[in-house]
Amino acid sequence: MQYEGVLNKMQAEWNTPIEYYLVFKNNFININQILDRKLKIEFTGYECLNCGQPKKIFRQGFCYDCFMSSPAVGDWIMRPELSTAHLGIEDRNLTYERKVQLQPHIVYLAVTSDVKVGVTRKTQVPTRWIDQGASKAIExxxxxxxxxxGITEVALKNSFTDKTNWRKMLQNEILDVNLQELRDSLKSKLPTDVQPYFAQTDSSIFNLEYPxxxxPSKIKSLNLDKTPFFEGTIKGVKGQYLLFEDGTVFNVRTYEGYVVKIGVF
Known part of the structure; x- marks a missing residue:
């Protein structure tokens, strides 16, 4: 089977294990159904996810011009504490920023390798945790x-990392920790304006299982710019990574906006 299209992050469906889909304009691949089969990936060009032009990708699937101008990649995306829509202050496009910023958000703990603190829109639960390769998470x-x-995440960064050790995550080196106890110990560390929301928030633990x-015991990362053609036997998916038999891992999200041909044999 042959596929061709622009890479976007894999879509995921909550299940046991999680179902993964690599979606193109006219077709898609259910990754779970092709485990243990040979996969060929060939990089053939670029297509900016914002303007659709065949321009070299700068970051996050956007060409340089779009990355510097689009409200979808403002600084407040990576640093939520910089959000200003609640004050009526525009960064790049206030209409867009109000739509995204002025909706319920979750601050959470996730076990990816160690325990990390993070932020996501409520509508992105549990997708955000799946994308990070978390084994379990709690709001x-x-x-x-x-x-x-954002200010809650900043307040908790002294206690937890906000980064994922992706190598440990992919090797399934997961810290054994009681998330419920950790969560219960945090109320006094929250900003004063946030503390009233603590008791109102569901503290159920989410457990995630990956296909x-x-x-891999030893990891080598596939770089399409240096290796435009790769062939290997796919052994799994975790986070946004495809895992291959020889220890190669491919971060699909890193190569959003890259045009590829994919063969499944």
Whole structure:
């Protein structure tokens, strides 16, 4: 089977294990159904996810011009504490920023390798945790906007990392920790404006299972710019990574906006 199209992050469906789909304009691949089969990936060009032009990708699937101008990649995306829509202050496009920032957000703990703190829109639960390759997660607070979530994350960064050790995550080296106890210990560390939301937030633990037949012992990352053609036997998916039998891992999200041909044999 042959496929061709522009890479976007894999879509995921909550299941046991999680179902993954690589979606193109006219077709898609259910990754779970092709485990243990040979996969060929050939990089053939670029297509900016914003303007659709065949321009070299700069970051996050956008060409340089779009990355510097689009409200979808403003600084407040990576740093929620910089959100200003609740004040009526525009960064790049206030209409867009109000739509995204002024909605319920979740501050959470996730076990990816170690315990990390993070922020996501409520509508992105559990997708955000799946994308990070979390083995389990728990909500700390649900707040009404991105700014409150951002200042909460900043307040907790002294206690937890906000990064994922992707190598440990892919090798399934997961810290054994009691998330419920950790979550219960955090109320006094929350910003004063956020503390009232703590008791109102559901503290159920989410457990996530990934379709992996074999975790890599040694990891080598596939770089399409340096290796435009790759062939290997796919052994699993975790986070946004395809895992191959020889220890090669491919971060699909890193190569959003890349045009590829994919063969499944």
């Amino acid at each position: 700390i607070v649900e707040v009404p906007n991105r700014y409150l979530a 992996v037949l074999q975790f």
